[in-house]
Amino acid sequence: MYRKIFLLIGSLIVIISLVFYHESLLSWIQNNEQDRWLLVTVIATIMSLFPVIPYPLVGSVIGAAYGPTLGAVIIWTGSTLASITFFSLIRYGGFHKLGTKILLKYAATKKITLLFERNAFMSITIMRMIPVIPSIIINAYAALSRVRFIIYAISSGLGKIPSMTLFAFIGHTLVTDPIELIYMVIIYAVFLSIVYSGYKFWLKKIEHRE
Template sequence: MKKLALTVLYIGIAYGVYLYGDSLLAWFQQANNPVITTLMATFMALFPVIPYPIVGGVIGAAYGPLSGGIITWIGSSMASLIMFIFVRYGYQEWGAQFLKKYKRTEQVTLLFERNAFLVILFSRMIPIIPSIFINIYSALSRVSFMVYALASSIGKVPAMLLFAFVGDNLVSDPKNLIVTIGVYAIFFSITIFLYRLWERRYRT
């Protein structure tokens, strides 16, 4: 009953965000209170019906690249921590049984738990990996909250700043958009290189 109630509650709120998504984005464009905007950013990241890069871009356009990036980062980080606690409290027992059900998934989970900080850190830096997948998988595993919180929050910094810079550049100077994406592409390439280097050393 607890699992069912939590699931229904989450789906219900997400549906509400879906219905009023356009109004929420319009509100972000006119927002002038950083605290309330941060709380709303957390809410939008917690219920990602609207892709968070869009939310981050709108916030960046409204507050500028630096302030917008900080607000976007705090909102995303807080949402990931709330989701972690939500899943761990409501579903970890069931999830642990599922992860141990198959030998392959159990081996992958054990490897993940041994190197949780680095895996979470690098996963956050790769924007194509769904954030919600990292949140749920980490919560179902035995990764400690502190390790998850640090790795997740640090790893989110580059992507959140990128979203805000893109949004600001689209409004102020679209020409800078190419430079912004280029810088992130270089940063992303370096991250992948370091991760593969670490992976090779670990295997040997």
């Protein structure tokens, strides 16, 4: 009980702080020196864990400030660490047993959850590649299920690579050659279409097999 209260109060303090100071943090990132990348990674992690502002915007600012390569590494690290932290808070913060009980209580959620757990690595990896799926839903659902921590951590990290790289490249392209942004969006849209189509086909095969 005390652990849950502590987590809620701590989270509330961080969220309130970000609401009032997020613009200052973004400005600091945009105008700071390159050798502060470690501190920027910590800030990116906090901003991903508590998404007061959209993380793609954070990624674009970091990409513009640090370039596409280092920027992508920073926002990928921040986003991955935030996801693992969120997963751990739910899994080990006293919410896991209740959540699993609810997921397996109803026939519809039970079927989906069991399918998700049996194919956790592929499911999480592909869902991470589709940026329209809110990260917080994937984090919470995986944490409340019986997916092993190591499988979640690896698949989540792998799945984040394309979208985090895109955010960094968008930020860098906006300040260098905005015309290239059109080609990037088209290429990524085609990539997502292929991934999503393949994922739907794969799920149908599994359901048919069962």
